[in-house]
Amino acid sequence: MASKTPSIRALSRYLLRPQAPHSHCQHQRKQYSAAAAGARLNGTVEYDTTPILNHTSKSTLANPELPAEIRKGQTKRINLYTAVNEALRHALQTDERVLVFGEDIQFGGVFRCTMNLAADFGTERVFNTPLSEQGLVGFAVGAAAEGMRPVAEIQFADYVFPAFDQIHNEVAKYRYRSGSTGANCGGLVIRMPSGSVGHGALYHTQSPEALFTHTPGLRVVIPRSPIQAKGLLLSAIRCNDPVIFMEPKILYRAAVEQVPVDAFHLPLDKAEVIKPGKHVTIISYGTPLYTCSAAIAAAEKDFGCSVELIDLRTIYPWDRETVLNSVKKTGRAIVVHESMMNAGVGAEVAATIQEKAFLRLEAPVKRVAGWATHTGLMFEQFIIPDVTPSHVMVHHSLAHSTPFYIVSHLTVVQTLSFVALLYGHTCLALYTTSSNFSFSIPRTLTNNSTLNPISKSFIDPTKCTVLSTTLSSGFEGILTPSVGATAFMADWKHAP
Secondary structure: OOOOHHHHHHHHHHHOOOOOOOOOOHHHHHHHHOOOOOOOOOOOOOOOOOOOOOOOHHHHHOOOOOOHHHHOOOEEEEEHHHHHHHHHHHHHHHOOOEEEEEOOHHHOOOOOOOOOHHHHHOOOOEEEOOOOHHHHHHHHHHHHHOOOEEEEEOOOHHHOHHHHHHHHHHHOOHHHHHOOOOOOOOOOEEEEEEOOOOOOHHHOOOOOHHHHOOOOOOEEEOOOOHHHHHHHHHHHHHOOOOEEEEEEOOHHHHOEEEEEOOOOOOOOOOOEEEEOOOOEEEEEOOOHHHHHHHHHHHHHHHHOOOEEEEEOOEEEOOOHHHHHHHHHHHOOEEEEEEEEOOOOHHHHHHHHHHHHHHHHOOOOOEEEEEOOOOOOHHHHHHHOOOHHHHHHHHHHHHHOOOOOOOHHHEEEEEOOOEEEEEEOOEEEEEEEOOOOOOOOOOHHHOOOOOOOOOOOOOOOHHHOEEEEOOOOOOOOOOOOHHHOOEEEEOOOOOOO
16 A cells, blocks of 8 residues: 555645745735735744744753753754654653554654654554544543543644534543542643644634633643743643643744753743733734734834733633733733634633733723634635734824723822822822822722822823812712812823
8 A cells, every 4th residue: 555655745745835826816816915005014924033933042041941951951953843743752752651643643744743753652652543533532532531641633723623522521521520630631632733824724724722711621732932832742741631732833844943952841831921021011822923023023113112922822721920910010911813803812811901900001902813704715814913913003002091081080189298090989090209108098999009100101190280179979088178188180191
């Protein structure tokens, strides 16, 4: 029987070929060549220079998340699919419980992630499965329940839906049947290439990660680079929770960086601040981080701002602490992802920010995401967000003043020793020139920051117009006219 290897290689080359219009389709050629007005930023991502990747050994080994012994070791320049291969190889070498299986993985798989593993470790541990996603995940469930560490590959994330019953009803729920974490599917990893490559169309473009974030009991991980892929995959295989590991397929060959030669693990429960900033926080994961980085470079040049960039890495359960600390510092948040906007990861992140950091926001939380539609080949270039939307959202967020802009309800109360900014019965900010000043305001009526008010950059209490000497209803017991209180209406202006 003839080897299937040439056909798999041909399919791999086809899927990752340079995108180009079809000469026989004039309408499509027109769509590909047309550019939106002002889309000057939407060039090719410069993977050779992007700060998202570590281009030198020095920058790689400076990563504080790496163990000390790894930071003293060697690195080599590899791409993302090679990093996945190295992680699988190390897992197979060090743990005899590890199994690797999926459709065509004995031949290296469509994207070559399992190249030579079957030859080196035998077909009893690295083997092909029938073309049945439900069947191969069901097999993985049984293997994990018996104590093995199976790594199952779904050839494309678009094909995972037949297995969703097994993932949702068996993988995620198994531990809840006995009430004990001793009987579960921990140690199960389901890998799948996901996301757009620019010409994948309806069945090779989808990013269905949000579906799995609605399934308690799973971890959902999406790496952005070879270092992240290697470290996070090794952590996923070692983890006692079942993990959905989604690999952005456009990055398999495009993302190349210096990666430690030895094995290492990265935390599954911690987001990473890729770039610190002061004025805006952008939260993203996977491939969009590269367009976010390009948008940040342009925005900082165009608007004179400082933007912080966070990689969630694990999108479920995601690291709320890192995100909220950043947003409380910058006062502005933008969430960017490739999958469609409605009910996406961005919606959950935005809702959490609104709930937990509302009084620290200077502008509404923004989202940049794919359109809520299926990705037809002709329109794929326009459905997936590129650099321009993120750049525009940074501008909109900076241009927006504090969200409490209803002038008729905004009041400034001035006394001999402090100025308070009130919105109805809520104290938004407290200004004072006294270093030892203290004032008792109920916990529910303050933003817990008397020396760094959230609206200081937008409201100057000295430029207020006197309206009356009557305090807002409800504050008589806290601020009284006897200490010289006078109510003012702020001279409200939007930030530039």
